[in-house]
Amino acid sequence: MKRPAVFPGQRAGNRHLLFPPSKFYFKPSLRVNSMNKLLLVDDHEIVAEGIKLVLEKNRSMGVDIVTDSREVQRRIYQHEYDAILMNLHMPHVNGIELSRQILEEDAARKILIFAEDNDIHVYFNSLVEAGVCGFINKTASPRHVCFAIECAIQGETVLPTSLLRQVRKMDRKTDPPLSSRKLNDVTLTEREQKIIVYISEGLTNREIANKMLVCQRSVEYTLTGIFKKLHVKSRSGALAEASRKSLITHYSI
DSSP: OOOOOOOTTOOTTOTTOOSOGGGTOOOOOTTTTOOEEEEEEOSOHHHHHHHHHHHHHHSSEEEEEEOOGGGHHHHHHHSOOSEEEEESSOSSSOHHHHHHHHHHHOTTOOEEEEEOHHHHHHTHHHHHHHTOOEEEETTOOHHHHHHHHHHHHTTOOBOOHHHHHHHHHSOOOOOOOGGGSOGGGOOOOHHHHHHHHHHHTTOOHHHHHHHHTSOHHHHHHHHHHHHHHHTOSSHHHHHHHHHHTTOOOOOOO
């Protein structure tokens, strides 16, 4: 009787293994030990390099740097990032506008603003409206910065304690009744107008997304903004209100 083959690494007594061990074992997934990826946006390269050094030393985190805010959109299309840490004051495109542009394309992105305490207080409302998920004070310790980024990646909102106290003390100002608003108080961006026009043509959100070369979630996020502006709760309501207020500029899509 022919004796079964013995392969390297197989004990002679275990002759019931008639196939090479490689048939039974698989290489571990490359994502088992994968690091979180952060995109750091700051026009001061020396500052950015210092932050990168701290973050990569304190946590398992890979950090890429962009010093020109105009390059951010291209970078996030080329690479996947778990979060974006962005300076507020930058030439060309500031942190508020850049956050708005990024989140209009993908509302699921996690953006943290890195700014002085006073700036966070002054621009808080604009940044919240833009959709950022948190704020980190420039005086924060390295440990706090790392922890805040990890919280943001997990879907948490990050607020400095001083800002939270201010928000609690703020007097909430209610919007005036709709009847007291002037018709020309509301304007729609070109992107919002395009979506309204597509709605008038009977397109679904998915079809609109395909037309505009964006994800469906981005269209839904923009629609939510339109509903807020026009004080309506449906696509048909938005179309009717935009038509009534003559908010659609005639142009070729």
